[in-house]
Amino acid sequence: MSSTVTKGYKGLGMNGFIATWYAKNTQKNIGAYRRLAQLVAERVSEGATILELAPGPGYLSIELAKLGNYHITGLDISPTFVEIAQAKAMEAGVDIDFRLGNASRMSLADNLFDFIACSAAFKNFSEPVQALDEMFRVLKPGGKALIIDLRPDASIKEIETHIREDMHLTGFNSLLTKWAFKSLLLKRAHTKDEIRRFASRSKFKSCTIDDDGIGLYINLEKPGID
Numbered sequence: 001m002s003s004t005v006t007k008g009y010k011g012l013g014m015n016g017f018i019a020t021w022y023a024k025n026t027q028k029n030i031g032a033y034r035r036l037a038q039l040v041a042e043r044v045s046e047g048a049t050i051l052e053l054a055p056g057p058g059y060l061s062i063e064l065a066k067l068g069n070y071h072i073t074g075l076d077i078s079p080t081f082v083e084i085a086q087a088k089a090m091e092a093g094v095d096i097d098f099r100l101g102n103a104s105r106m107s108l109a110d111n112l113f114d115f116i117a118c119s120a121a122f123k124n125f126s127e128p129v130q131a132l133d134e135m136f137r138v139l140k141p142g143g144k145a146l147i148i149d150l151r152p153d154a155s156i157k158e159i160e161t162h163i164r165e166d167m168h169l170t171g172f173n174s175l176l177t178k179w180a181f182k183s184l185l186l187k188r189a190h191t192k193d194e195i196r197r198f199a200s201r202s203k204f205k206s207c208t209i210d211d212d213g214i215g216l217y218i219n220l221e222k223p224g225i226d
Contacts, residue, residue, distance in 0.1 A: 014056070019080035023057035025177065028168040030059060036148070037063035040117055043144065044070065048114040051075065051138065053103050053131075054121030058085025058096065065094035075101040075108070104130040108138045116145040122218075123149050123188040132202035135220070142224035145204075146217065152189035154214040159186075192216065 014022060037060055044050060048070050052061045055074035058081075065072055074096055076082050085098040101107055103118075104127040116135050125131045135145050163169050163177050190198070192209050195218055199207040203222075210217040 014078045015080045019056075019078055019084065023081070023084050025167065025169060025173055026057060027059065029166055030063075032166060033059040034063045036060055036117075036119060037067055040064055040115065040146070041067045043146070044068075044115045047071070049073075049112060049140075051108075051113045051116045053116060053118040053135070054124075055085055055098065056081050056121070058088050058098055060117065060119055061085070061096050061098075062089055062092050062094055065089075065096055066092070072096045073108070073113075074098040075103070075106060077102050104134060106134045106138055110137055111140045112138050114140055114143050116143070117148075118145070119148045120150070122147045123185065123190055128190070128198045129201045132198060132204055132220070136203040136222055139222040141222055143222045145220040147220070148212075148215055148217055150185055150189040151211065151214055151216055152186055152191055154186065154189075158214050 040050070040060075041064060046068050048068075050061075050064065050070050050072045052058075052064075052072065052074045054076055055061050056076065056078075058074055061072050061074045062085075064070060074082075074085055076085070076098070077100070079100060082098050082100050085096070089096045089098065103121075103125055116139060118135075122128065122131070139145065163174055167177065169177055195209060195216070196207065199205065199218075199220065204220045208219045210219075
């Protein structure tokens, strides 16, 4: 399947200068990536095959690779992000297969992964149900997926605290990030009911959702073979 059949994201693509700016600023929040990597590591076994969907600069996959002997693939629709992630992985001395691809049309084999992680990207997918079906397809029977994304009802005060205390941004970068949250990201974020509807229309059929700060943790599982 081609990864370029349709535009797989909403709005402007994260390429060029925008992707470079994002990579530089999100690296300041490396502690959050390390905590999330630990969370994923607790859910998988040594030697697991893991897909990070829309990894951006690759920080989560890189931190996860440091924790165990995992076989990690990162699939992103942005050529700039793929290049940045490949360079960051080389600098860190970890082996990760970062490649170009569309979440709604993955050029990956069926039943390939034990676990899929997708952080801060699902709200930007233009075909959310198709993306879920693709996640289902590439998961092994019994495989699990974790989607982490923004709560649409997160308050501006919560957003400002997140930018200041978690992302460690100040000055112009803080103002620009706050604008992005208010003008773009919160508007794209899905409610719990919307996410449940997406899941019910997908091959997963259902999901569980937990709150965490300004985000939602969405858990999905592909049934095993009886």
